Amino acid sequence: MAYAIETKKLTKYYGKARGIVDVDLAVEEGEIFGFIGPNGAGKSTTIRTLLGLIKKSGGSASIFGMDCEKDKVKILSEVGYLPGEVFYYDNMRAVDLLRYSASFFKKDCTARIRELADTLSLDLNKKIEDMSQGNKKKVGIVQGLLHAPRLIILDEPTSGLDPLMQRTFFDLIQRENERGATVLFSSHILSEVQRICDRVAIIKEGRIVDLRSIDDLRKNSYKKVSFTTENPIADFSLAGVRQIAHDGQQTSFLYSGDINALLSKLASLPLIDADVSEPELEEIFLHYYEDGEAAK
Amino acid sequence: MHLIAKEFKSGLKPFLFWTLGLFVLIFAGIVKSMGAMAEGQFMTELIGRFPRIVIAVMGMLNVDISSFGGYYAVLMQYIFVLAAVYASHLGSSAVSRESIDRTYEFLFTKPRSRSFILAHKMLATMAFLTAFSSLNFVFSLLAVKQLTLQGDYSGVFARFSLAIWLVGIVFFSLSAMFAASFRAAEHGARAGNLAVLGAYAIAVGYDLVEQPGLLRLVTPFRYFLQTELITGAVSPLYAGLCLLLSAALLAVAFARFERRDLGAL
Numbered sequence: 001m002a003y004a005i006e007t008k009k010l011t012k013y014y015g016k017a018r019g020i021v022d023v024d025l026a027v028e029e030g031e032i033f034g035f036i037g038p039n040g041a042g043k044s045t046t047i048r049t050l051l052g053l054i055k056k057s058g059g060s061a062s063i064f065g066m067d068c069e070k071d072k073v074k075i076l077s078e079v080g081y082l083p084g085e086v087f088y089y090d091n092m093r094a095v096d097l098l099r100y101s102a103s104f105f106k107k108d109c110t111a112r113i114r115e116l117a118d119t120l121s122l123d124l125n126k127k128i129e130d131m132s133q134g135n136k137k138k139v140g141i142v143q144g145l146l147h148a149p150r151l152i153i154l155d156e157p158t159s160g161l162d163p164l165m166q167r168t169f170f171d172l173i174q175r176e177n178e179r180g181a182t183v184l185f186s187s188h189i190l191s192e193v194q195r196i197c198d199r200v201a202i203i204k205e206g207r208i209v210d211l212r213s214i215d216d217l218r219k220n221s222y223k224k225v226s227f228t229t230e231n232p233i234a235d236f237s238l239a240g241v242r243q244i245a246h247d248g249q250q251t252s253f254l255y256s257g258d259i260n261a262l263l264s265k266l267a268s269l270p271l272i273d274a275d276v277s278e279p280e281l282e283e284i285f286l287h288y289y290e291d292g293e294a295a296k
Numbered sequence: 297m298h299l300i301a302k303e304f305k306s307g308l309k310p311f312l313f314w315t316l317g318l319f320v321l322i323f324a325g326i327v328k329s330m331g332a333m334a335e336g337q338f339m340t341e342l343i344g345r346f347p348r349i350v351i352a353v354m355g356m357l358n359v360d361i362s363s364f365g366g367y368y369a370v371l372m373q374y375i376f377v378l379a380a381v382y383a384s385h386l387g388s389s390a391v392s393r394e395s396i397d398r399t400y401e402f403l404f405t406k407p408r409s410r411s412f413i414l415a416h417k418m419l420a421t422m423a424f425l426t427a428f429s430s431l432n433f434v435f436s437l438l439a440v441k442q443l444t445l446q447g448d449y450s451g452v453f454a455r456f457s458l459a460i461w462l463v464g465i466v467f468f469s470l471s472a473m474f475a476a477s478f479r480a481a482e483h484g485a486r487a488g489n490l491a492v493l494g495a496y497a498i499a500v501g502y503d504l505v506e507q508p509g510l511l512r513l514v515t516p517f518r519y520f521l522q523t524e525l526i527t528g529a530v531s532p533l534y535a536g537l538c539l540l541l542s543a544a545l546l547a548v549a550f551a552r553f554e555r556r557d558l559g560a561l
Contacts, residue, residue, distance in 0.1 A: 013556075024348070034508055048559075051350065051405050052404075053401065053404060053405065053557070053558045053559070054557040054558065054559070055402070055555065055556075057558055073407050073409055074407070074409060075407075076405060076406060076407040076408075078406035081405045083401045085398075086402075087397060087398035087399050087401070088399060088402060089302075089397070089399060091306070099403070101406070103298060103299075104406035104407055104408060105407065143402070213525070240321070289352070
């Protein structure tokens with residue numbers, strides 16, 4: 001099966017500085033794939049290698065079964081890309097920039113430009129230099145989608161967009177996905193990834209540290225536990241407990257393990273209140289970093 | 297909008313500024329030529345009192361400025377430098393502009409090869425250089441009409457303009473090669489400007505020494521000697537050398553640009 005995106009041991013060094021190391025990804029056609037990690041983890045390096053902007057140091061990368069370096073031109077006709085920060089030719093009007101962008105594709109994109117601009121409430125006649133960062137981002141979204149690409153690569157796409165526009169943007173991406181487009185969604189904001197992605201790869205210091213479905217990540221990983229006792233508890237130990245915090249009578253932690261063992265332990269305490277819930281993705285994500293710190 | 301059309305549009309404003317400089321220099325220079333020629337004997341004596349190196353730096357060592365041809369050759373010496381600086385700017389800009397403006401993520405993620413994009417950018421910028429050289433011819437013709445000169449100088453103007461174009465493409469290609477080779481854009485641009493300065497210094501050295509030998513090969517500013525351009529023709533040997541050198545430098549520029557990582561500079 002040809003994946004929309006497939007990398008094997010993809011590695012990039014900038015001189016001696018690490019970019020990404022042995023990155024293995026397999027994004028299936030039609031899915032919305034999240035790619036999360038903090039700034040500097042290697043998300044943009046991976047994306048730029050896929051797009052042929054930078055040259056890999058090792059490994060392989062392919063899109064729709066085509067090699068990212070050898071078949072770059074063919075690949076790029078199928079790809080729409082929205083970078084984290086958008087920079088365009090200031091002296092151009094949005095409509096001129098979008099027509100210029102469309103001129104690289106062998107299709108008439110006029111109707112699509114209008115449709116996307118209407119969806120995003122974008123004034124096409126405004127000059128780029130007179131636009132706010134949010135409006136420039138909208139231009140970026142339209143130029144990334146105007147040729148109805150099979151693969152949409154989004155690198156930190158929501159920065160600069162207000163919450164209402166973010167919502168519109170997510171709806172738009174989901175519609176593109178329903179149309180059949182595969183989406184690679186890179187972000188350091190986990191709630192965004194949680195919102196629309198099917199699966200997620202977590203990258204840390206240039207390496208993929210985990211790859212799983214969003215549901216799996218939430219259901220099978222950790223529970224967020226907090227309880228209140230009559231008197232403060234100085235010591236609470238149980239295998240699988242992480243990030244324990246005491247605040248007066250209240251104790252909270254993340255738990256991974258046998259739920260019965262947890263309930264037995266809690267039952268032995270003089271509880272006033274207890275709460276077991278799904279943790280936020282941010283809280284789960286923190287472990288990948290704590291583990292790394294502990295290993296050092 | 298086509299890639300070349302877009303490049304034309306973005307390069308038009310700087311081109312107009314350079315053209316304005318060219319216009320002022322040629323009109324002011326040529327209109328003043330009558331005065332210089334009228335005072336020919338005095339000017340020659342006056343310049344003769346200057347140290348040889350100063351005369352060489354001014355490009356007056358091997359020409360008779362009491363004649364219009366000689367005077368025009370000195371004026372063209374400065375136009376050669378002007379064209380070389382402009383060509384150097386065009387060459388480095390064709391390679392680095394998108395990275396400097398951080399628009400590379402827009403342009404180089406479009407379904408075209410890097411070489412295709414670079415070739416189109418270079419064609420557009422090369423057209424500016426060609427227009428600059430052509431305007432040198434046109435402005436010279438227009439300016440000389442203001443004078444009451446005997447004879448037809450259009451051949452001289454055409455030879456100088458062609459020589460300016462040929463020298464310009466060498467510096468254009470050299471700067472493009474530097475820009476594609478250096479990681480930082482300012483280093484590439486600086487190397488291009490230093491090449492112009494260095495070549496001019498060598499040209500001065502060429503004028504000063506009795507037997508310059510192969511020194512002429514090192515500086516494009518002396519590929520076409522003033523005396524040859526006034527009286528003779530554009531040397532086919534050096535014209536060929538300019539074209540070959542440019543082709544080789546551009547080949548290196550394309551190869552390096554194809555291999556490099558694109559990023560903000």
